[in-house]
Amino acid sequence: xxxxxxxxxxxxxxxxxEPKAVANCHCRMCQKQHGAAFATYASVPKSDLExxxxxxxxxxxxxxxxxxxxxxxxxxxxxxxxxxxKFPGWVSxxxxxxxxxxxxxxIKDIHLESRVCWL
Ligand SMILES: [Zn+2]
Ligand SMILES: [Zn+2]
Numbered sequence: 001x002x003x004x005x006x007x008x009x010x011x012x013x014x015x016x017x018e019p020k021a022v023a024n025c026h027c028r029m030c031q032k033q034h035g036a037a038f039a040t041y042a043s044v045p046k047s048d049l050e051x052x053x054x055x056x057x058x059x060x061x062x063x064x065x066x067x068x069x070x071x072x073x074x075x076x077x078x079x080x081x082x083x084x085x086k087f088p089g090w091v092s093x094x095x096x097x098x099x100x101x102x103x104x105x106x107i108k109d110i111h112l113e114s115r116v117c118w119l
Contacts, residue, residue: 003052004097006077011054013079015044019093022104027111029063033071033078034094037119041081041092042104049080049091 002019005012019042030039058080059073070080081092095102109115 002098002100002102004093004099006054006072006075006079006097008072008075008077010057010074011072011077011079012052013093014050014052015093016048016050017044019044019095019102019104021092021108022095022106023108023110025110026113026115028114029069030111031114031116033061033063033069037116038109039078040095040107042095042102043087043090043092045089046082046091049093 002015003012004015022040022042024038024040026038031037033039054072057073058070061069061071063069066083066085067081068083069078070082071078077097078094079097081094082090084090
């Protein structure tokens with residue numbers, strides 16, 4: 001079972017199933033939110049994400065359409081991405097927060113149209 005936590009450690013969670021559909025997202029919103037060239041997310045059914053601590057510290061931001069991004073209000077770590085109209089029952093987790101080793105078999109690069117030149 002995978003476990004993860006934010007930078008300050010106040011928010012921690014575990015995943016009841018193996019995360020799927022791992023993607024490096026190069027869209028401008030992920031770049032800005034993560035302050036990075038891309039964001040890596042993997043998805044689990046919403047019921048498979050269990051918070052162990054700090055869920056009340058998450059702040060939600062509606063970045064576009066129905067998409068909600070949640071981050072730790074103490075340290076700013078990005079935690080959740082959800083609200084996909086295509087996959088309403090799923091939540092994506094920022095893979096970099098995992099404290100357990102995770103070696104996905106395949107990773108997709110998406111929204112390469114806004115890929116940065118300095119990567
Ligand atoms: Zn935090
Ligand atoms: Zn993105």
